[in-house]
Amino acid sequence: MGKYQAYPEYRETRHDLLPPIPVHWMTGQIKNAHDVVLGKMLQSDAKTPADRLLPYLRAANVNWGGVDLSTVKEMWFSPAERKALRLMVGDVVISEGGDVGRSAVWQGELPECYFQNAINRARPKGEHSSRYLYYWMSFIKSAGYIDIICNKSTIPHYTAEKVQGTPFLFPPAGEQAGIAAFLDHETAKIDRLIAKQQRLIELLKEKRQAVISHAVTKGLNPDAPMKDSGVEWLGEVPAHWRLEKLKYTAIFKGGGTPSKDSPEYWGGDIPWVSPKDMKSRYVADSQDKITVEAIAASSTSLIGPGQVLVVVRSGILQRTIPVAVNLVEVTLNQDMKAIDFRDETRSEFFSYFVEGHEDNLLLEWRKQGATVESIEQEYLGNTMVPMPPPSEMMEILQFLNGQLEKYRLLTEKATRAIELLREHRTALISAAVTGKIDVRGWQKPNTEPQEAAEAASA
Incomplete structure (x- = not known):
């Protein structure tokens, strides 16, 4: 608050919440x-x-x-x-x-x-x-x-x-109005800056998905001969790529819940992954853990690392398909599926494929008429997946990992900017309404031409 002046004189209050206040308040x-x-x-x-x-x-x-x-x-x-x-x-x-x-x-x-x-x-x-x-x-x-x-x-x-x-x-009534007018103007400026950063984050998210979608569908060579995939929303893919139904190229594995009435099944050291754990591209831990005895006594089983974990039953499927690759051995609850390609490179590629075509896959996979949003395994298994040769697949993954790291850093920077702007907004309001700064001489600047230009360029 260095650019603002303090009041000439302050006095103490008897309330722990309140700092010293201007003497006339x-x-x-x-x-x-x-x-x-x-x-x-x-x-x-x-x-x-x-x-x-x-x-x-x-x-x-x-x-x-x-x-x-x-x-x-x-x-x-x-x-x-x-x-x-x-x-x-x-x-x-x-x-x-x-x-x-x-x-x-x-x-x-x-x-x-x-x-x-x-x-x-x-x-x-x-x-x-x-x-x-x-x-x-x-x-x-x-x-x-x-x-x-x-x-x-x-x-x-x-x-x-x-x-x-x-x-x-x-404060005196006129001073209250002046403080409010000052804060209306200053917080509006901050809110516009926050909105710009939020829009940048949305644009980065859209760009991220577009880059993923293009890479896993068209590859990195713009001059590669193309062929029709036979799937309307997928369009053309490189002619030398294979197109395979998922059920012919991967194994599906389910999960289960050990009895909650048996405390000896819970609190072990084996991750038991449920939809609440699916918040990033990789899973290495879970909120709940089970014991070896729980695996023996239930329908859940050990899932080796490098498989694609998919949420198949949850309200979140109304808007997104959470997928992740597990980095460690895990078990799953009944709302999850593991897709085992027996090849970590193919698992990574498929997880990107789902992310890049999420909207179309949501329409294809969702079970109609279910009381809870769920994915129909038959639809999942019949999904046509493009598969580049192994060396090209690795190149695509390296490209995507590099590009997405750039987007991650830019998003992180914008998110931090929003946090700092909100902190400044809170501090400014606090300083004004408690009399730490004197805004009695403040006048609203004539910024209409500048604001109009900003609005036009937004």
């Missing part, structure tokens, strides 16, 4: 500056002819930065409830449950809207600033105060009484 509680009201319990039917079916906000609608109206539900409100619980522009809505304390400012996004009892509404008294309160909520949330008073070891509830009693700093 006051301390108190949120209830001294805002009226806090809890919303209405769910009501699925009208109780009187005067009740009306109207939209309301749930905690799921409340996000930092704004209200999410992608899914808005309705319930019945009486005339008295409509008078007491109708949202007005400038109200701060605060999550009572779930991610307690998460807040947003209502901007009149709907002509008429109310809120249920998973939300507290804070309405400014007099000239107090609702946006200053919003940033204050962001500060005390990041400082951990809300989690402490809500006792997150149980189901947390940030009740109206707790909101009312939350410590609050009172």
Whole structure:
């Protein structure tokens, strides 16, 4: 915060959460500056002819930065409830449950809207600033105060009484508005930078998949003669590559779950891989481990290293196909399959093939009508897989490993940039709402031409 000035004088407060504050600021509680009201319990039917079916906000609608109206539900409100619980522009809505304390400012996004009892509404008294309160909520949330008073070891509830009693700093009303305007402008700049980095990560992900897809389908020689694969989404492949159905070139192995009632089967040193362990290209360990006795007494079996592990039953198959190559001997649970090519190079190639053609394979492999998303082994076995000669396959793998390492480093750099920007955002809000920096002389710069150019190039 080196570019910002401090206030001329500070005084101590009596609250552990708060640092010394400017001498002209006051301390108190949120209830001294805002009226806090809890919303209405769910009501699925009208109780009187005067009740009306109207939209309301749930905690799921409340996000930092704004209200999410992608899914808005309705319930019945009486005339008295409509008078007491109708949202007005400038109200701060605060999550009572779930991610307690998460807040947003209502901007009149709907002509008429109310809120249920998973939300507290804070309405400014007099000239107090609702946006200053919003940033204050962001500060005390990041400082951990809300989690402490809500006792997150149980189901947390940030009740109206707790909101009312939350410590609050009172700059003069005009100063509150100035702090909020400063933070609106500065956090918007930071958010734009974060959005650029997030877009870069998405572009790197798309480029990564495109490079994989091309390499495992077309090879590295652009002048190689091509032939029709016979598979519409696969298109042409190099003429000298073999095309084989998976069931003729690999062996499928399943898994199982040892009895949970037998403690002697659990806590051993043999990895027991389940979908929750499938988070990277390689598997060398698992959250759960079993014993040799468990293998003898169940349908699971040892899977040697260098095989392709695939999740075949899980809700995650709605959007992705987790695959990995195991680096050590493992066992599997019943939601997994191992595909054994008896050749680690072919296993690596096939894992890339799945990653590069994930969207098409999801459509081909998923079992229709299943209550839980699953892969049909018949469809899996009938998959036509292109296979280059061994030396060319090795070249492709070396190329992909080199390219993907570049993308990994760029993604890591962008992810770190996002972390630093978010840390700076949090620190800036904290400094402004606690008076560590004096922004009374701040004026919004005229950046409209620059921002328009940035938007055009985004």
